[in-house]
Amino acid sequence: MLAGVTEHQHGYADHKDAHLRRLKRVEGQVRGIARMVEEDKYCIDVLTQVSAVTGALQTLALALLEEHMGSCVVDAAKAGDEQAKEKVAEASAAIARLVRS
Amino acid sequence: MLAGVTEHQHGYADHKDAHLRRLKRVEGQVRGIARMVEEDKYCIDVLTQVSAVTGALQTLALALLEEHMGSCVVDAAKAGDEQAKEKVAEASAAIARLVRS
Amino acid sequence: MLAGVTEHQHGYADHKDAHLRRLKRVEGQVRGIARMVEEDKYCIDVLTQVSAVTGALQTLALALLEEHMGSCVVDAAKAGDEQAKEKVAEASAAIARLVRS
Amino acid sequence: MLAGVTEHQHGYADHKDAHLRRLKRVEGQVRGIARMVEEDKYCIDVLTQVSAVTGALQTLALALLEEHMGSCVVDAAKAGDEQAKEKVAEASAAIARLVRS
Numbered sequence: 001m002l003a004g005v006t007e008h009q010h011g012y013a014d015h016k017d018a019h020l021r022r023l024k025r026v027e028g029q030v031r032g033i034a035r036m037v038e039e040d041k042y043c044i045d046v047l048t049q050v051s052a053v054t055g056a057l058q059t060l061a062l063a064l065l066e067e068h069m070g071s072c073v074v075d076a077a078k079a080g081d082e083q084a085k086e087k088v089a090e091a092s093a094a095i096a097r098l099v100r101s
Numbered sequence: 102m103l104a105g106v107t108e109h110q111h112g113y114a115d116h117k118d119a120h121l122r123r124l125k126r127v128e129g130q131v132r133g134i135a136r137m138v139e140e141d142k143y144c145i146d147v148l149t150q151v152s153a154v155t156g157a158l159q160t161l162a163l164a165l166l167e168e169h170m171g172s173c174v175v176d177a178a179k180a181g182d183e184q185a186k187e188k189v190a191e192a193s194a195a196i197a198r199l200v201r202s
Numbered sequence: 203m204l205a206g207v208t209e210h211q212h213g214y215a216d217h218k219d220a221h222l223r224r225l226k227r228v229e230g231q232v233r234g235i236a237r238m239v240e241e242d243k244y245c246i247d248v249l250t251q252v253s254a255v256t257g258a259l260q261t262l263a264l265a266l267l268e269e270h271m272g273s274c275v276v277d278a279a280k281a282g283d284e285q286a287k288e289k290v291a292e293a294s295a296a297i298a299r300l301v302r303s
Numbered sequence: 304m305l306a307g308v309t310e311h312q313h314g315y316a317d318h319k320d321a322h323l324r325r326l327k328r329v330e331g332q333v334r335g336i337a338r339m340v341e342e343d344k345y346c347i348d349v350l351t352q353v354s355a356v357t358g359a360l361q362t363l364a365l366a367l368l369e370e371h372m373g374s375c376v377v378d379a380a381k382a383g384d385e386q387a388k389e390k391v392a393e394a395s396a397a398i399a400r401l402v403r404s
Contacts, residue, residue: 012147016139020138046113048195050162053158058202060151061151065144070387074376077380085373092372095365095398171286193271196264242316246397252360253404259356260404263350266353267346269346299354
């Protein structure tokens with residue numbers, strides 16, 4: 001972006017705006033859930049909204065992960081075996097957290 | 102059940118404040134993730150935060166569900182078989198959404 | 203099953219055959235995955251099968267849970283507050299294990 | 304890459320025996336669950352076993368995935384951008400199935 005900057009760009013740089021819009025929407029949904037609890041809405045309806053937010057966050061996480069693999073992991077693979085190994089282990093740990101959360 | 106009781110109390114009435122505090126914290130975490138994306142933080146660190154929020158929402162959902170079963174489902178069971186059946190089916194659908202989200 | 207037995211029937215008694223058929227199918231799928239690994243099949247195809255089995259087990263778990271709530275939890279609710287509380291806590295712990303597994 | 308190398312080795316080649324042992328154990332656990340259902344064991348105990356099997360399969364899936372990324376995805380990244388893109392998309396779809404199953 002800046003002259004002379006040869007920095008590694010993160011995987012999600014191209015989709016930053018889409019991610020920020022999604023997070024804005026999630027933030028609004030979380031506030032909506034708080035309002036529902038505040039107004040004593042029916043438990044099951046609150047739960048439906050919680051599942052919707054969890055789903056939206058998972059969609060975001062999967063997108064971030066795909067972009068990360070397509071840039072950081074691929075770049076590491078080209079750079080050498082040690083770097084590749086490190087990035088793969090790191091991505092795998094993130095996937096495990098996602099699967100188990 | 103008692104004279105003068107106007108409304109069925111939702112399961113989470115006793116823990117309303119705790120839920121609202123948790124949701125406030127989740128809202129702050131979501132804003133924090135947006136800030137990380139805005140500032141081009143490392144993908145894996147963003148993902149770690151997303152998993153933390155998903156985990157917090159799941160803890161909330163499990164608490165809401167337990168409170169719902171302990172009040173609405175139990176009350177329905179006392180009220181009659183038809184009501185019980187309906188509430189159990191409804192709770193099961195909510196659990197399925199949770200497990201699969 | 204036996205004359206004079208007034209024992210509490212488990213929730214899944216009515217669907218026992220369906221559950222056993224499903225488990226038989228899952229067992230076959232697991233053996234199929236072992237065969238794929240044995241024959242060095244492509245990782246992604248193995249993973250697709252693992253996800254299919256996980257999904258089948260989750261469907262089974264959700265069915266068992268619904269049957270459990272519709273019988274054991276409902277019966278406990280009719281029996282008294284203490285019993286209800288205990289069964290709800292137990293079911294909630296099982297749901298949490300399911301959501302997090 | 305090296306002369307004389309006949310075939311691309313799958314990511315899990317090195318851990319084949321460990322995977323087969325794990326699958327053998329899972330198969331035994333599934334048969335154990337069928338036996339529990341057959342013998343009318345308590346629903347919650349059956350559910351605990353189902354969660355254990357689901358957890359074991361997820362551990363297997365995460366291991367397969369890490370090995371896949373460390374070999375097939377890394378090899379594709381070295382081979383060229385098109386190949387890398389394809390493998391990353393394929394791995395991402397597998398991760399999504401895993402997260403949502």
